[in-house]
Each structure stands twice: as structure tokens, then as C-alpha cells.
Amino acid sequence: MSDFSRRLIAxxxxxxxxxxxxxxxxxxxxWLSEIMLQQTQVATVVGYFERFLVRFPDIxxxxxxxxxxxxxLWSGLGYYARARNLHRAARIVMEQYGGQFPRQPEQIQQxxxxxxxxAAAIAAFCFNARSPILDGNVKRVFARQFGxxxxxxARATEERMWQTAQALxxxxxxxxxxxxxxMDLGATLCTRSRxxxxxxxxxxxxxxxxxxxxxxxPSPRARRVKPNKSARYLLAWRxxxxxxxxxxxxxxxxxxxxPPEIPPDAVAADWCRRELGLNVAFERELAPLRxxxxxxVLDMRALVCRVQGSANLAAxxxxxxxxxxxxxGAALPAPVRLLLDAALSSARRADSDIAE
DNA sequence: AAATCGTGGAA
DNA sequence: TTTCCAAGATT
Numbered sequence: 524m525s526d527f528s529r530r531l532i533a534x535x536x537x538x539x540x541x542x543x544x545x546x547x548x549x550x551x552x553x554w555l556s557e558i559m560l561q562q563t564q565v566a567t568v569v570g571y572f573e574r575f576l577v578r579f580p581d582i583x584x585x586x587x588x589x590x591x592x593x594x595x596l597w598s599g600l601g602y603y604a605r606a607r608n609l610h611r612a613a614r615i616v617m618e619q620y621g622g623q624f625p626r627q628p629e630q631i632q633q634x635x636x637x638x639x640x641x642a643a644a645i646a647a648f649c650f651n652a653r654s655p656i657l658d659g660n661v662k663r664v665f666a667r668q669f670g671x672x673x674x675x676x677a678r679a680t681e682e683r684m685w686q687t688a689q690a691l692x693x694x695x696x697x698x699x700x701x702x703x704x705x706m707d708l709g710a711t712l713c714t715r716s717r718x719x720x721x722x723x724x725x726x727x728x729x730x731x732x733x734x735x736x737x738x739x740x741p742s743p744r745a746r747r748v749k750p751n752k753s754a755r756y757l758l759a760w761r762x763x764x765x766x767x768x769x770x771x772x773x774x775x776x777x778x779x780x781x782p783p784e785i786p787p788d789a790v791a792a793d794w795c796r797r798e799l800g801l802n803v804a805f806e807r808e809l810a811p812l813r814x815x816x817x818x819x820v821l822d823m824r825a826l827v828c829r830v831q832g833s834a835n836l837a838a839x840x841x842x843x844x845x846x847x848x849x850x851x852g853a854a855l856p857a858p859v860r861l862l863l864d865a866a867l868s869s870a871r872r873a874d875s876d877i878a879e
Numbered sequence: 880a881a882a883t884c885g886t887g888g889a890a
Numbered sequence: 891t892t893t894c895c896a897a898g899a900t901t
Binding site: 566599604678716774814816857 | 885
Binding site: 556557558559560561562563564565567568602604605608635636637638639640641644656657658659660661705706709710715716743744746817 | 895898900
């Protein structure tokens, strides 16, 4: 075992994180936590993790659920393909592995939504497998500790880091603590800004520190300009129900419930009658909402309308009516939830104005 | 191989 | 306000 690994393991024992809800848990919980933690901070995940487990306490419960119910528990967490893949994988575990989570990293990685690093993490935590992780924490730690230049996302850089990671692995029995140590070091000491090098267990061997390059490593990722998009949504209310469509599986917000999007050049009422068979009366337009994604900016506008009449069978081929009281537990993207909340609170204000 | 896929926290 | 990016995977 390397000196680097030995120091990390000892440090984790004394100063690492030991109170995370998924630490030392069964494979299902470790798996769930690893998926939720992909590109997502611990503080954001904890609440989602607890709620998800209450609703789906084991793999069998998850496999038996509908995709929409799974997405509802994921609503607001983002990267919804993670939830769809998790759900698919649960069914595979039930059917192909008899409900027992596979133990080999190669088998684990075959499951949808699980790549090399996530498979390694699960295998190391749950089965002491000697498989290395390479996440954002490890890339940052390695870039500094070993003075590794280059875009951490570039293939060449990644390949060097995978080799380094493999070479540093301790004995099997130490794999859970070592894997956790790498994550803890990156998350608590070797942070992106203002790293706490004075407390670092491997500061003495750190190349970046010796060369005074801590601030410039890892190299910043190449950034691109975000295109600006805009969308107009139809919030069609029928009593206390609003009409929502299920997004296609590919693309943004796949599988989630979203109001119909009106083409930019269409007259809302005409389009609505033609496409959905709904007769609507325009009520008001909400204040525009700007939502920033990783790769584009979306300016959202929403037209609040009221449905005239009651027979709307044509609409139900495209989507569903959802009661206002059901929205809290529905599979909505975060900005759509904001829009619907805004529509409801402005409606309440209008009602109280009338009452006065 | 480069693009796509969310959201919110931190500086 | 802007910028960066977090326990990455998929195509």
C-alpha cells in the first residue's frame, strides 16, 4: 500500500465524515446515494434520500412502482435520467439477480445509470472490491497532489488518473474507508476554493503545494456560451385542475409533467382548440421566469387560461388533469413548480380582491 | 468525442 | 450579478 493511501485512511478514521445517512448502509441505500450524488451536493441530496426511502424502502418496492411515482420523488433534484435509469435497474436486479444486488464491479456497471466510478464506489463500500473511483473529488485531489495538468474532463487526463487511482489502492479490507477518505478529503479539505492545506494529511507530498500552484489546479474546464431559448406555456385550468403533458423520454425533463408548450407564432386559443380540443378563455399572463440550465438559458412565459365547457376528451390523449392539491407530490421540474405556484397564488389574490 | 442532461450553493 | 461546478453517465 502507498504512503498516500495509508495517510488518507488514518485521517478518515479521525477526521472524515461518519454520520452521512448512507454510510455503512446496505447496497440499495449505497446505490441510491451514489446515483443521487452524481453532480449533486451532499446537502441537497440528504432530504431527497430520506423521502425516497420512506416511499421505496427496498429494491422490490422501487421495481414495483410506476416511473411517474419514482420521478415524483426525484422532482426538483434534476438530471431525471438518473431516476429513470434507477427504476429500470431495480427491475433488472429483481428479474436477473433475484433481488440481490450484484457484487462484481463489472456486473454492477452493466446496470443502467451506473458508470465505472459509481460501480467502483458501490463495490468498494459494500463488498470490499479493489476498484478505484474517479469522481470530481478524486480528480481535484490527484491534480493537486501529483501536479497533473490538463482539462480533467479530457480523455488523456482521465486515463492517467484512472491508472494512478488503480495503483494507489489499499488492501481489500481497507477499501471502504479509503474510498470514503478520497471523497471526504476532496469535499472538506481539498476544496475548489480556499483549500485547508494546513490540515491536509498529504500536504507534505503535495506537488501543487510545493510548487505554489494550489489555486491553479485542477485546470478549469473549458466553458461554452449558453444559447438563449424561450418557451410559452399554457396553464389551462378547469376548476381546480390544470392540464399537464408527459414529456418524451429523450430530451430535457424526460418523463416529467409539464404544461403544453405553445409555438411562438401561434394564437394561444386557436392552437389550444386545434391541438388539444380545448376551448379556453385567456385570463392573464404571469411574470416571465428565467431558468438557467447547465447548457442553456430558458425564458419562460405562461398564459393562464380557463377551460370553457366540460367535455375535453381530445385533451386527455395528450396529457392529464392534475388537481392543485396533487401538485406538491407530482413529477414536476423545479421551474414548472414555480410557475404553477405563481399561478395559484395570483389566483388566490384575485379571489380575495373579488371578495373585498 | 463532444453534447446533453438540472438545480442550487458558494464565492 | 456572474461564474463555477458538485460522489457522472449516456450517446
